[in-house]
Amino acid sequence: MIITKNLQKTFGEHHVLRGIDQHIKKGEKVVVIGPSGSGKSTFLRCLNLLEEPTGGEVIFEGTTITDPACDINELRQQMGMVFQQFNLFPHKTVLENITLAPVKVKKMAADEADALARKLLERVGLPDKADVYPGQLSGGQQQRIAIARALAMNPKVMLFDEPTSALDPEMVGEVLELMKELANEGMTMVVVTHEMGFAREVATRVLFIDEGVVKEENTPEEFFSNPKNDRLKDFLSKVL
């Protein structure tokens, strides 16, 4: 589904990604962990070109999206993204947050988008919040709305950029629970997170990114019980 070839990213002098080769297959749940500043978020953001790679290729469903000729707006519709800071639109109600892109980008009829949004709100467990503004909601609720907003575009893959890092501890659970349900329904997911429990439980594959390269990747069982890379051993000993 998504292939990266020798993915590179530099910010000025700073070499953040130093060549990442990955193949994310349909239905996989790839969890990316690593110390802060390791490039894991940058890797994720390169997948839908929110961050422009400075070298290498990203291929999505056979299309080279790093090619300047490719219509990235079209492809981004198929890649949902959830952010650490939720990034809901504060000037729109919850319902409008969800319907905006289907109506304006996909040209869906307003009543159809409305019905879809209400169904999604039901699914994320917030059916009564349709008409409130994001600012009136808790962080956990906002993040669930953000997930609903991304799902409204019916994406083929969901990218999560530290979705629980900005949440109060008591709200982490509700968001992870929703992500688990999503995973169980077969959604292809790439998740950057510090939630090791989630990685262990949901991931089909775990990547350890450090210093801009994938230092280790494995099934969660092997990854956590039998890490090989020294840097990973050190990292796990600190976070587990």
Next chain:
Amino acid sequence: MEWLNTLYTSFYNALIPEKRYLAYISGVKITLMVALFAVFLGVLIGILVAVVKVSAKSSKNPVIKPLAAFCNFYTTVIRGTPLIVQIMIIYNLIFTARDSNEIIIGTVCFGINSGAYVSEIIRAGIESVARGQTEAGRSLGFTHIQTMRYIILPQAIKNILPALGNEFIVLVKETSVISVIAVNDLTKMASFIGSRTWDILPPYIIAAVIYLLITMCLTAVLGHFERRMSQGDHH
């Protein structure tokens, strides 16, 4: 009480004989018309220039960069030269046709002038909206322009409006400069009447009071809008 009588007479002469009050009214009409259309033009130019400048930072579109360079040139020249000089240049150099309409020329001049200031106001407003909003929009498949239109500008407007209102008020006052190209605005009318009555001060004082009333009304209206907008704020 002699002086009071004199004062009364001079103001009476500046207002009543030959229905002079009508001259002020027609002057006010032109002043307001010029200001209104100039504001529209200024906001239009301002939005375009601001969007180009902001877009140039991230876009790789080959047209945007030269466009942004032109916009920078425009704001630099307009903000760096006196308004009255700009009007004289545009009036004498560009619109040289004999039957050209001074009111339109003046309006265009003010619009072009105001656009430069408005663009900076709007640019600051756009940049005050968190970067994550753009990213959220783009990640959903919105184009750059759509993101601006549906997500960024509606939020930026709250930060833009107070400064923009100020710019409107400045513009209403600055339109008085238009009298140099023989447009019969309020200032010009005051000077006409002064030359008729041989008493220059009262008409100008009357004009000043009218300008003050207009700007005070505008301030009140804008204050009302700002309050309305902050009521919709849920943070």
